Amino acid sequence: MMRKLLFVLPGIAFILLAAFLVQGLFLDPSRIPSPLIGAPAPQFALPDLADSSRQVSNRDWTGSPYLVNVWGTWCAGCREEHEVLLDIARDSDLPILGINWKDQRELALRWLAELGNPYSAVGADLEGRVAIDWGVYGAPETFLVGADGRVLWKHIGPLTLEAWRVDFLPRLAGQGS
């Protein structure tokens, strides 16, 4: 009995280890889970990209759900997802707040003029402080904030219509918007 166990145990240990390793193959180390999900969204107040004498703050949007999209003209993935943001802006009445991360004002304004502007408002985060408050580590990142001001979801990387349908819409459905 004891003898048999000694033969079987290494086999079981191997299968367990293999199971963990196989799972590891399908994990993407560049997707770091955000501790912000479920927590109150960090408040921000940034100079308006279009008119730096005004301020953009997410406080003005609390009470109903909204998206926060972190982007920059230096970011290739942001260009990739821009069409999707335009689609969302056209097809839903969900406000999209842009955080223009460590970018140049003229470049960002030209980008919006040329490609279209899906944003309800864009704040310029020149120093990257707001991005750090939101735990941003690579643009583009998109947050869904619920009516109660809590972060419902964070999408890392270029937004796709698929991700929008699967990850965002079901979470929005419970928000009564």
Next chain:
Amino acid sequence: MISRGLWLAVWLLLSIAGGDAMAIDSEAAFEDPAMQARYEALNRELRCLVCQNQSIADSNATLAQDLRREVREMMAEGRDDADIRAFMTARYGDFVLYEPPLAPRTWLLWAAPGLLVVIGILAAVLVIRRRARSLENEPPELRGEVEP
């Protein structure tokens, strides 16, 4: 000639030895050496999230620069290391720390090296005992106790 090779060797050795002392910031962040040492130690503990195999002390990615600035400013405000670590994990999760915190879900991780040593010792003891026993059961001449 000989001297050239020697100089090259000396230079190589020096550059390896000097590597540790080089910081990525061109200037020291604090005049007080104790503060500077704390600052550098903290930077080495924090992972740069865009270049995941480097600490923010090693990386010059803009995010690493920004995170170093946050560390510097919080230290200047007089906040302690635990505070600064909490600031980082609240935003980036435990992943930002190179050393995972001791928590129920990391107990296995921290205990694993000790557990493996214990399992190894147990296995070794079992095998040695079994061998000893099987030797006892063999005829004396095979045990080498009796002259053939």
